[in-house]
Amino acid sequence: MPRAVVIGLGTISKVHLAAIDALPEVELVGAATHDYHKLLDEVRPDVAHVCTPHDTHADIVADCLDRGVNVLLEKPVADTVEAAERVIAAAARAPGLKVGVCLQNRYNAAVQAARKVITPGAAKRTPDATAKAPNLSATATLLWHRDSGYYASAPWRGQKKRAGGGVLINQAIHTLDLLEWLLGDVTGVSGHVGHYGEVDAIDVEDTANARLTHAGGGTSVLFATTTNAVDSPVTIEIVTGDATLLIRDGLTITHRDGRVEHVAERRAGPGSKSYWGASHELLIADFYRTLHDPGPFWIDPAEGTKSLRLIDQLYRR
Ligand SMILES: NC(=O)c1ccc[n+]([C@@H]2O[C@H](COP(=O)([O-])OP(=O)(O)OC[C@H]3O[C@@H](n4cnc5c(N)ncnc54)[C@H](O)[C@@H]3O)[C@@H](O)[C@H]2O)c1
Structure with missing residues (x-):
């Protein structure tokens, strides 16, 4: 059973929490509004849902991947193309992990x-x-x-x-x-x-x-x-x-x-x-369904x- 955490508990996190709740095969094991390092180190989840402001995305994704955690990242990939390229590079360094982007x-x-x-x-x-x-x-x-x-x-x-x-x-x-x-x-x-x-x-x-x-x-x-x-x-x-x-x-x-x-x-x-459309839950369910498939998620960084x-x-x- 994949164990999930949500990083960032603002507006969009509600949709992620509801989508996780609707998936009996996924267990929500924690959430963070700031100290996500502690959460990742203590809880050691399989998947982190990143629902934070744009300028935080690149660092949080890299920190998750460094700890062996798959990522479901809210759009945009980052606040700038340069930061998004750091996300792409971090994902390339972790081919065994998935990074999905919520373009639902x-x-x-x-x-x-x-x-x-x-x-x-x-x-x-x-x-x-x-x-x-x-x-x-x-x-x-x-x-x-x-x-x-x-x-x-x-x-x-x-x-x-x-x-x-x-x-x-x-x-x-x-x-x-x-x-x-x-x-x-x-x-x-x-x-x-x-x-x-x-x-x-x-x-x-x-x-x-x-x-x-x-x-x-x-x-x-x-x-x-x-x-x-x-x-x-x-x-x-x-x-x-x-x-x-x-x-x-x-x-x-x-x-x-x-x-x-x-x-x-x-x-x-x-x-x-x-x-926003009604498709967050479809994308999130698809991410978990394909979590252990070989290769990247189809909407990768x-x-x-x-x-x-x-x-x-x-x-x-
Ligand atoms: N896919 C969509 O349709 C859709 C819709 C709305 C928002 N979004 C995206 O979701 C993301 C969040 O937007 P929002 O409107 O929910 O923002 P928000 O401001 O309502 O919530 C952001 C949350 O992140 C937390 N946070 C900030 N910095 C953090 C950090 N370093 N570590 C951990 N938590 C931190 C804040 O405390 C807050 O709880 C953005 O990327 C936004 O573009 C996507």
Whole structure:
């Protein structure tokens, strides 16, 4: 029976604790909000769930791997690409251990179904996106509301030096990851970031737009903001040669011949928020199911860093 600990007991830890609770084969043996070294040394768990601020990720993952502990790491892999590369290197030095990155939206029913339409025969566990047809394009919007209370409850979220950025690295990273996973490897990025909202006590962007080109010639555009009045569902509309696919909660496929198909999304579980998607528990269950399989978890630090590299390019523009 794998023995698990949770490091970081803030907002997202509730989803991890509920997911562990739902897995009878996993035993929760401890949690830490600060002195995780003591926890690791005393409890000697098999798996650590890392649910801490972005700037702590690289050190905590390395400390876990050094002690022979597998890691389930919240996104982003780290606050910077340089720190993420340290995570990739630490994982490479510990090939017998698994590091999984929580990009759980890849498990959403709508996303899985869309990928099967776009890449017929594509199994879930195919990290590398293949070159797709040039007539593939997508538009994505993330229109969410994060007010001063959100930042006051965890000030690191509004600090560039701790979070690494704002809406791109903290919220839209999932959507960028999906655009690349669905449309193919990104070969070019352009865009802008800005601070347009009323929350002054932050030095990170609250709004961003981006245009991506994908291997094979496809293109996608993204608009993301946390200055919207409400949390709207993330929308991704994909146009292929044969159909238009609208991901918004579920998936609606409108075929060129007029047929319309719907795929319903799963409901979010305990402790979760609907706009995070309902798939944390699926990813966490998959991580434990494959814990003793040979090879890395399919969303490993290298795979999880792809979206962070796009974000880094947008920040440097
Ligand atoms: N996958 C998702 O959809 C999703 C959603 C929300 C948050 N997240 C991610 O989860 C992580 C945590 O976000 P949050 O909103 O829960 O943050 P939070 O501020 O609510 O909680 C962070 C927790 O980490 C603890 N902590 C800080 N430094 C620590 C350290 N060195 N050692 C041990 N514990 C430490 C804090 O005491 C706090 O309990 C972030 O990486 C965030 O991006 C992911």
